[in-house]
Amino acid sequence: MTAVKDYQGTYLAQFQAHEKDHAAGPGWLAEVRRAAIHRFAELGFPTTKDEEWKYTNVAPIAQVPFQPVAAASATATAESLAWSCFFELDCPRLVFVNGHYSPGISFLAGLPKGVTATRLAKAVSAGTPALEQHLARYADLQNSAFTALNTALMQDGGFIEIPRGAVVEKPIYLLYVSTGDGGPTISSPRTLILAGRECQATVIEGHIGFGEGTYFSNAVTEIVADENAVIEYSKLHQESRTASHVGTVRVEQARSSNVTTHSFSFGGALIREDLNAVLNGEGAEAQLNGLYLMTARQHIDHHTTLDHAQPHCASRELYKGVLDGQAAGVFNGRVIVRKDAQKTDSKQSNKNLLLSEEAVINTKPQLEIFADDVKCTHGATIGQVDQEAIFYLRSRGIGISEARKILTFAFANDIIDRVKFAPLRDRLRDALFQSLAKRSRKEPA
């Protein structure tokens, strides 16, 4: 434990306050929660002595007594959310404000028959059978204090179940909003996505915040892709300037499933994103894409693990970062190839563009290979905007700050181009464009 005061006890107390509610729910879940809070009590908040947290100091989280928001005071209007990236998309959405479901601005029409998109809390109280089998069965709470904490405290979130063979044309949007009012506040969004055999769907998980209040969003998402399922999942951060977000996404893939994830980070003060995908069936494929755009004193830490547990699986990972101001980035990409995972084909790359002298990035690929017949490559780059390209653009009349913007946009847009659903791409480009326009600054002579 750290010498500095942290507020671990605050969360133990919050758990106790809810124990009666938990006892009223299903026994298996109460048990899961109990195990989780015990584990959280044992682990405590990580420190930078912890190898997994070497470059990310969670003091802004551990040293603040965040409190959950009461349901009645958790409100937001459609107008107040209209600025956010995907809000105007024509698609079914579930909105949670400060952890609580917000029916007035949720919108569920247009879901194909048999497809479930609902609140987790409702699915739990309805005794949905798949929950006991899947909820909290993948995300590892033994080794993550934050996953343990989320599991102990989770109240609600999105639950999506796509039956065998269903093709969902429009994305399903799960939006988690933090208003920052009456802070410092905590929410523990929990998402479970069950993709049945041969189904096809697009899911967006948005985390947005506004206001000046401090809040902490501790999110866990589990995605279970059954055989041949094709899933495109995007997670977007537009958290407020003072927000902390710790997110864990755990993907479990069965035989021949194909999962593409995109992680877009445009906001937040302190962001840690863990993405762990287990390719647990022959011939499964995973594409992991990420884009982070950080400025001022923002800090973002991506830890990804691609676990090749079965033969003939393929993974492609590309994370790109644009860091400006005094922003700091961390990328730790781990690829594990288990003994049986012969014919693994894995490519990983992390590319960073540093726009200022003070911005920093720590990037570290980690390959752990236990099979012998595999094809694995990885690499990382850190660089500035290409001066020859800048000159080329300027020699055609384009001003220097515009030239930098064009090149930065192109660098980042490469990730957006990988999103398959076209309307998402358009919104993301707008968000990227605005984000770059905001930070365009004078060139040092």
Next chain:
Amino acid sequence: MLTIKNLHASTNSKEILRGIDLEVGLGEVHAIMGPNGSGKSTLAQVLAGREVYEVTDGEVLYDGQNLLDLSPEDRARAGIFLAFQYPVEIPGVSNTYFLRSALNTIRKSQGLTEIDAMDFLALARKKLKVLDMDEALMNRSVNEGFSGGEKKRNEIFQMAILEPRLAIQDETDSGLDIDALKEVAHGVNSLRGPERSMIVVTHYQRLLNYIVPDFVHVLYNGRIVKSGKKELALELESKGYGWLEEEVAAGHTA
């Protein structure tokens, strides 16, 4: 329209241009020839404003104003264009977007209205035809994966769209087969006119059979050592550059 006086330029404290004097009148085409490493590209880049070269002495007047005071973008807006010897690849930026942005910034600086996407496309199609270029190039990233010939044509295509007053071409002929060379030369010639001056940098005389210059200068070791009419190019072709060395050594410079 362009007067270069005693221009010295260096990079990393290595002097490359060692006192260049050159006068280019309106509507004239000047060829600059010279062996590898003589400073041809450096001169072209200095005129375009490349900051890696430091001008240590001399001046350049363009339409009477001090060119060296202007940023590269302001030079372009004032009508200067450089066709690069080695055009830069810019992944992720489409040729169309790039060129329309360039054209519109230049137009705006001249107080003209911006050209919309439709009109731009029509204009681009017209110019592509002259250069016998594939329209598909418009949607590709700037120069990315272009063949050598495609890159050179793309430079001339940009020149055709931007319609500069002073067009500097740095070895636009290198690496082209004879058909491509003829097409590029045809493109360049179609842009010749009384209101447009050109500096054509080339290592080989061959190009000058198709783009016939008014004047020819020989650049050697950072200086213009000989100037003449188009016949000088032929002389160079038959004698090679070797004799220059002897002449310079003996002090018989033009």
